[in-house]
Amino acid sequence: MIRYLIKNNFKIMFRSAANILMLIVAPLAVIAVLSSAFSALMESYEDVGSMKVGYRIVDEGLSEQMEDGLKKAATQQDILLIEYTDQDPQELVRSENLSGFVTFAKGSYTVYENEDLKGNGQALEYFIHAVYEQVALQNMEMTRSLSSYQRFPEESLSDDSSETGEGSDRITEYPVNVINDYSVVKADHMPAVDSTDYYGIIYIAYFSWCTIVCGAGLFSAEKKNRIGNKLRVSGISEFKAYLAKFIPLVLVVIAGMAVATGASIVLFGVHWGSPLWSFLLVAIGITAAMSFGLMIYTIFDNMVITVILVFMAVWTWGFLGGSFETYLFSEMSASIQHLSPIYYLNRSLIELSTMGESDYVWRSLAISGAMTVVCSALAVFAGMIRKRGKRA
Amino acid sequence: MRPLVKSTMKLLLRMKGFWFFLLITPILSTLVLNTKQSNLSYYERSNVSDMTELERIDIKVAYYGGKGKYVIKVYDAARSELSEYLLQNLSESGLFHVCRVDLTDAKILADNALSPEDPDLSVKLQELVNARIEADGFSDRMGAAMYIYPEFDENLIDLNRESLKIYELSEDSRSAALRMELDTQMQKLRSAYQISHSNSEALSYLGRADAATPQKEVVTFSAEGKRNLSMTQVDQRTRMGYAMAILTLGYVFCGLFVAHIAIHEQNDSVYLRVRLAGVNVFTNFLTKVVTVVFVTLMVSAVMGVCNLFLDVESMGIDRVHFLTVLTLMGLIFSTLSMLLGMIVGDVMSSNIAAFTVWSVSSVLSGLYFPMDYTTDTLKVLSGLMPHKWFLDGVEMILLGDKTAVPMLLCVTVAYLVVIGSLGSLGLKVKRVDEWGNA
Numbered sequence A: 001m002i003r004y005l006i007k008n009n010f011k012i013m014f015r016s017a018a019n020i021l022m023l024i025v026a027p028l029a030v031i032a033v034l035s036s037a038f039s040a041l042m043e044s045y046e047d048v049g050s051m052k053v054g055y056r057i058v059d060e061g062l063s064e065q066m067e068d069g070l071k072k073a074a075t076q077q078d079i080l081l082i083e084y085t086d087q088d089p090q091e092l093v094r095s096e097n098l099s100g101f102v103t104f105a106k107g108s109y110t111v112y113e114n115e116d117l118k119g120n121g122q123a124l125e126y127f128i129h130a131v132y133e134q135v136a137l138q139n140m141e142m143t144r145s146l147s148s149y150q151r152f153p154e155e156s157l158s159d160d161s162s163e164t165g166e167g168s169d170r171i172t173e174y175p176v177n178v179i180n181d182y183s184v185v186k187a188d189h190m191p192a193v194d195s196t197d198y199y200g201i202i203y204i205a206y207f208s209w210c211t212i213v214c215g216a217g218l219f220s221a222e223k224k225n226r227i228g229n230k231l232r233v234s235g236i237s238e239f240k241a242y243l244a245k246f247i248p249l250v251l252v253v254i255a256g257m258a259v260a261t262g263a264s265i266v267l268f269g270v271h272w273g274s275p276l277w278s279f280l281l282v283a284i285g286i287t288a289a290m291s292f293g294l295m296i297y298t299i300f301d302n303m304v305i306t307v308i309l310v311f312m313a314v315w316t317w318g319f320l321g322g323s324f325e326t327y328l329f330s331e332m333s334a335s336i337q338h339l340s341p342i343y344y345l346n347r348s349l350i351e352l353s354t355m356g357e358s359d360y361v362w363r364s365l366a367i368s369g370a371m372t373v374v375c376s377a378l379a380v381f382a383g384m385i386r387k388r389g390k391r392a
Numbered sequence B: 001m002r003p004l005v006k007s008t009m010k011l012l013l014r015m016k017g018f019w020f021f022l023l024i025t026p027i028l029s030t031l032v033l034n035t036k037q038s039n040l041s042y043y044e045r046s047n048v049s050d051m052t053e054l055e056r057i058d059i060k061v062a063y064y065g066g067k068g069k070y071v072i073k074v075y076d077a078a079r080s081e082l083s084e085y086l087l088q089n090l091s092e093s094g095l096f097h098v099c100r101v102d103l104t105d106a107k108i109l110a111d112n113a114l115s116p117e118d119p120d121l122s123v124k125l126q127e128l129v130n131a132r133i134e135a136d137g138f139s140d141r142m143g144a145a146m147y148i149y150p151e152f153d154e155n156l157i158d159l160n161r162e163s164l165k166i167y168e169l170s171e172d173s174r175s176a177a178l179r180m181e182l183d184t185q186m187q188k189l190r191s192a193y194q195i196s197h198s199n200s201e202a203l204s205y206l207g208r209a210d211a212a213t214p215q216k217e218v219v220t221f222s223a224e225g226k227r228n229l230s231m232t233q234v235d236q237r238t239r240m241g242y243a244m245a246i247l248t249l250g251y252v253f254c255g256l257f258v259a260h261i262a263i264h265e266q267n268d269s270v271y272l273r274v275r276l277a278g279v280n281v282f283t284n285f286l287t288k289v290v291t292v293v294f295v296t297l298m299v300s301a302v303m304g305v306c307n308l309f310l311d312v313e314s315m316g317i318d319r320v321h322f323l324t325v326l327t328l329m330g331l332i333f334s335t336l337s338m339l340l341g342m343i344v345g346d347v348m349s350s351n352i353a354a355f356t357v358w359s360v361s362s363v364l365s366g367l368y369f370p371m372d373y374t375t376d377t378l379k380v381l382s383g384l385m386p387h388k389w390f391l392d393g394v395e396m397i398l399l400g401d402k403t404a405v406p407m408l409l410c411v412t413v414a415y416l417v418v419i420g421s422l423g424s425l426g427l428k429v430k431r432v433d434e435w436g437n438a
Helices: A002-015 A017-037 A064-076 A089-095 A120-146 A195-208 A211-224 A227-234 A238-268 A275-300 A303-321 A341-355 A360-391 B002-013 B016-033 B042-047 B081-091 B106-111 B121-139 B152-157 B175-196 B199-212 B231-267 B270-276 B281-307 B319-344 B347-365 B376-384 B386-398 B404-430
Strands: A051-057 A079-083 A100-105 A108-114 A182-187 B052-054 B070-076 B096-102 B144-148 B164-168 B215-221
Touching (some): A002 A211, A002 A238, A017 A195, A017 A211, A017 B347, A017 B376, A051 A089, A051 A120, A064 A079, A064 A120, A089 A100, A089 A108, A120 B175, A120 B199, A182 B175, A195 A238, A195 A275, A211 A238, A211 A303, A238 A275, A275 A303, A303 B016, A341 A360, B002 B016, B002 B231, B016 B231, B081 B152, B081 B175, B175 B199, B231 B281, B270 B281, B281 B319, B319 B347, B319 B404, B347 B376, B347 B386, B376 B386, B386 B404
Parallel strands (some): A051 A079, A051 A100, A108 B215, B070 B096, B070 B144
Antiparallel strands (some): A100 A108
16 A cells, blocks of 8 residues: 555656756756855965066165065076066056066065965065065074174074974874974864865755655645545555655655756766765755655645745754855854754765765764654654544 | 725735744844844955954854965964064965964953963963864864964073974965964074063064065955945945845745735636726736735835834944835845746745745845855856845945935836836736736
8 A cells, every 4th residue: 555655656746847856956056156156265275386477676676686686586486577667567467467566665565466366466475575584584693693692502493303282182293394493283184175065065965955845746736636535534554644755755855866966076076975975864864854844744734834944944954054154164153053953964974075084974864863753753643633633 | 906905915914924924034134133243244354464363262264264365373372572473473474364362361261261370271271272273173274273382482582492383274385384484483583582682672673673674565456346345344234134135035925925815816716706897907917016015115114113123323324224225125026026926826836936036146146145256157147136236235325325225226126127027928928817818
């Protein structure tokens, strides 16, 4: 009996294939928008490479000796300095395709940075700053050498490879470089995730929580044909009637999300972590989402209210769990983030993608699993009450 | 026409969902607008060039790297003049953005159950910083973290002891530049101390040396023109964006409920009876539009009442402008959702369609985050979203631009004309007898 119902429900769902199609198209559209909108914010630094920089000396703002020194230092840093005597610096940057421009005046210098060439301006600004700082340091060193009192013997300035400071389990200390009187340690961290991978993964997870709409066709057909009353007469248990809806819905959504995931990998190059764990996490998430949706539907017996309530709940969980603003950037306190089941799912999927492992995998599976059991039980219970009410 | 509007309004007022959106969305928007928290505009943090003081140890710094700067989160347990000099010079170098947590601040210490009088403070601070850096590595994003020891000044002149420690938290190649800059700055500090023999003298010497170094000026320019909002105004605009997003949901669903009534009337052959009573199709359609206008005004009126609990100064916009902006925006969205619902012709699908319109428009128009750094295609798409223009209008009002309201009026009329034209075309294409287009 239940096998026949499941088969029949599959057929009914595919009659309103538009909803299923929307669940494949919608994540792809949102992934395209958000990965693009946040690309600049989430991209990792890349070396700017060689730069072509214009400069102008105003009122002998740079001595010949300093100019030569600057050019030599620039060559070492793969920066080509080209002198321009007239024209507006901003115009020159645009027309000559320069990475930036510097004007040297007496007692000051001006760095022109094109915001559209992110990284170039900063590299140029830092280069000039570093040159002047080195000059200032050399002058000070000269003054210090000339002074008769030398408080620090030179040998104490040599490299010291000793390390101090208390270690921690996740901070692996090794002497990257120990210079003067500070040490550098490499601490454990999650490798940077770019916006394509983040939103490419997150929105598969997010939309898998909104999939109760796939059941719209099924539920309206049930109502229209009074299937509920017929099932009551047939004596099928409430649990079996629940499974007859739950199983096809979950399977259809898993298939739909698999298609969306495949398309996101092909179209955007999204990198997922361990395929098996990622699949399991999303699949169990779908069972939790579906049981939650079915629970709401059974309680209210109205698809419109169900969609509004489920969408609002998922939006809130997504908001807390990093579906819109990344959980890495969000100022939300950890205790509030932990209230969202989507947070555990998001975090485990992202950590699997970037590190290949995550402490959140089991937590996410446990929470989604618990939600599935509790919501299913409540849905069956609510169905039983409704059945009794109708009999009375 | 009046009896038809009256009957539609009566049906609307019987809907629980209508009351829910009529009352709840303005209240939620008011709560968002009433938020006292500043620096809501995390996305704009990348524009800040000075060293940032963090009020809590757990504040995230990821956004400060938005313009590509190498972000250093500094846990400063010394907070001396020398450590201040070091950090200022780092942040003025142009490559780094320094965010400092002052670990000598009594409030920050108290927040972390520490006391300045604690004899083991140094050990406990190191433990606190280590624990914090573990979290930073997995739930924040930065180039490196830095711990400045409480004994920074003493250790700076005693080369056998560390003054500070760098924790690299990225694979960023600029970490080498950070080490180089630290070498230079600390060597400067030491040389100045060797020349002058005291901290205060050293600082004064460094001040004179820095004054002799050419002063830097940075001019940034972009091909695109942007409005210059202060950080407070950016906060106000951000709050306004969130409030507009929530309130739009109210307008969209209130318009949709009018569509629900129209769909039910269509299914129950009410239109046929209305036509038999001598009311033409256009008048019938017009009653729904008039109802939508009433509904929009009702949502705005509730918002107006809620608005009385708001401080106008903190909002940055006076009440008249505020309600005008929202009402005009509401007119567009409620009309759009009503027409969309009528075209779809099915309650369930119209709900999903309206929700999709709301989600897409809110995201693409930049209510949640700016679209400044996105692709040109998305910028064009953003320009098609009504919210984008209303957010622009809010910016103009914040800057005292008097052309904002006329601009928004033009935008509203333009959108209503487009929605009306496309809507009537859609209804025609649908060729449903009851709409009179068969």
